[in-house]
Amino acid sequence: MVKAYDAEQVTRLKSKVTYLAGLVNILLAAIKITFGVIGKSEALIVDGIHSLADLMTDVFVIIAIKLGSREADHDHPYGHRRYETIATVILGGALFVVAAGIAWDVLERILHPEKLLVPKKDTLIIAAISILANEWLFQYTKRVAKKSRSKLLLANAWHHRSDAISSIVVLFGIIAVLYGYPFADAVAAIIVALMVAKIGLSLILESVRELVDTSLSDAQINDIRRVIKLTEGVKSIHLLRTRQMGEDSFVDAHIVVDPKITVSEGHMIADTVRDNLKAHFDDIVDVLVHIDPEDDEFKQNKTELPSRKQIDQLLAQYLGELSEDIDFRIHYLDGKIELEVIVPKAISKQSEIIDQIKNKCLQLERDHQWIGRASVLSKI
Secondary structure, three states, rough: OOOOOOHHHHHHHHHHHHHHHHHHHHHHHHHHHHHHHHOOOHHHHHHHHHHHHHHHHHHHHHHHHHOOOOOOOOOOOOOOOHHHHHHHEEEEEEEEHHHHHHHHHHHHHHHOHHHHHOOOHHHHHHHHHHHHHHHHHHHHHHHHHHHHHHHHHHHHHHHHHHHHHHHHHHHHHHHHHHHOOOOHHHHEEEEEEHHHHHHHHHHHHHHHHHHHOOOOHHHHHHHHHHHOOOOOOOOEEEEEEEEEOEEEEEEEEEEEOOOOOHHHHHHHHHHHHHHHHHHHHEEEEEEEEEEOOOOOOEEEEEEOOHHHHHHHHHHHHHHHHHOOOOEEEEEEEEOOOEEEEOOOHHHOOOOOHHHHHHHHHHHHHHOOOOEEEEEEEOOO
């Protein structure tokens, strides 16, 4: 399990790595575009534009971090993590547009060969520098993403890795042109553009899945089920819902417990389930546990059963004055009511009164089909 960080530490970690990535991307963009123009490398120029797009990514990430790190308030009781998601969608769309523009420009040059540029050998050094710088950024950002559990930072880390890969494509494109393949540099530029488009589309799709409350993966859900089932007092799970908000996960679980336990014991089991899940999974920040006495998920017709007040009135009707001295418990099970009539210790030794109460309870069972059983119990 990774080390836990508080919200302020997470925000600082995210901001630090993103500011550093922005600075590196500014330097890379300036170097690649400058030497791409001097060295007449179409692919290197495109890769420089890609670095500018990465700078835009870093700006969006910083904004999203600032907005998303704000605490929950009255209007946003679940916090502001979705700002990161929205920023990712915008970022993905912008990258897709940039990629389309790059591809269009390169295709124009391919259709008009006189516009093709012939790169110089010096551009190879710049491509190599770009590969090393972006791979370092990938490793560093990925490490911080794992520490802070930030999916947005992890996406940005893979964006840096894609930059390293695109620079490798550029490197091979330049080498191919130098060995007599004039279209290779342009083809390399198109490949880079397609990679940018793929990243943009992936970011959009993943973020949209989060915005529409798509559940966690099957593997994660199975792990969550396992932890819940291992909790003492849980008989089974009949409904489990999950969703994500930024790097945080939320769980709603309906668990089945012994129907005869007290409300306080059921509440204790629910608290234990919540604590166990939060202890086992760093990304789970909130768990809502609903206690059920039975699995009623697939019951088609659920009978409308009377409330406690109505049962109290019914007992008064059948028992008369005796109802003033008794207490009762209701169990709503299998579409019926199991009623436990509890008599005080003083009455429990008076067999005549006990027999009278039992007979009234039997009559109650016969008169009302929704009563499964009416038992008479004595206080000790």
